[in-house]
Amino acid sequence: DSGVTQTPKHLITATGQRVTLRCSPRSGDLSVYWYQQSLDQGLQFLIQYYNGEERAKGNILERFSAQQFPDLHSELNLSSLELGDSALYFCASSVPIDTYNEGTDTQYFGPGTRLTVL
Amino acid sequence: AQKITQTQPGMFVQEKEAVTLDCTYDTSDQSYGLFWYKQPSSGEMIFLIYQGSYDEQNATEGRYSLNFQKARKSANLVISASQLGDSAMYFCAMREGYDMRFGAGTRLTVKP
Numbered sequence: 001d002s003g004v005t006q007t008p009k010h011l012i013t014a015t016g017q018r019v020t021l022r023c024s025p026r027s028g029d030l031s032v033y034w035y036q037q038s039l040d041q042g043l044q045f046l047i048q049y050y051n052g053e054e055r056a057k058g059n060i061l062e063r064f065s066a067q068q069f070p071d072l073h074s075e076l077n078l079s080s081l082e083l084g085d086s087a088l089y090f091c092a093s094s095v096p097i098d099t100y101n102e103g104t105d106t107q108y109f110g111p112g113t114r115l116t117v118l
Numbered sequence: 119a120q121k122i123t124q125t126q127p128g129m130f131v132q133e134k135e136a137v138t139l140d141c142t143y144d145t146s147d148q149s150y151g152l153f154w155y156k157q158p159s160s161g162e163m164i165f166l167i168y169q170g171s172y173d174e175q176n177a178t179e180g181r182y183s184l185n186f187q188k189a190r191k192s193a194n195l196v197i198s199a200s201q202l203g204d205s206a207m208y209f210c211a212m213r214e215g216y217d218m219r220f221g222a223g224t225r226l227t228v229k230p
Binding site: 002033042043044045048055056058088090092105106107108109110111112114 | 151153155161162163164165168209213215216217218219220221222223
């Protein structure tokens with residue numbers, strides 16, 4: 001158990017709908033990352049938050065948004081869902097392990113939310 | 119351009135033997151981190167080992183070691199004394215600043 005929790009575990013919805021995925025980081029971790037894992041695209045970084053503020057953006061679609069709250073939990077909002085959005089969505093949180101090597105935080109992943117869009 | 123390349127889609131190893139999973143990366147940065155993660159069939163991503171670009175020594179964590187060859191830009195994972203529970207997908211990843219990239223993964227099957 002990594003200490004990162006994600007809810008729900010599974011989500012089935014229809015095209016055009018909107019869903020919210022929730023993540024609670026490990027105690028003490030300030031950074032939260034969101035990833036999408038699909039069969040055709042592999043594992044892709046979506047976005048990072050650090051202590052409530054957006055820190056980095058990856059391949060996140062405009063239909064997707066995220067935020068990190070004062071208690072450090074994070075939510076990923078997916079709207080106008082398409083069939084191709086079906087994937088496993090991971091949240092990760094991090095602790096820095098090398099202060100001389102910026103950005104080399106070790107990320108601990110949650111169990112993921114499997115989203116199925118029908 | 120592909121940042122992380124894992125050339126072995128699938129590998130087989132006999133229980134109790136060692137196995138090496140290949141990973142090459144592409145970067146022009148001097149400061150970066152290399153990671154290996156394991157994804158069992160249950161789906162979770164489990165952190166295994168980390169190597170910083172400035173680290174002189176190869177990283178080791180229990181039965182896992184990382185064979186880091188900086189000039190060749192390779193970061194191969196060595197699993198010693200394979201166990202049945204090691205059967206899983208293994209992903210190599212690189213962090214440059216705030217960008218984290220993953221390879222396509224290698225599916226390892228440990229045979230009894």
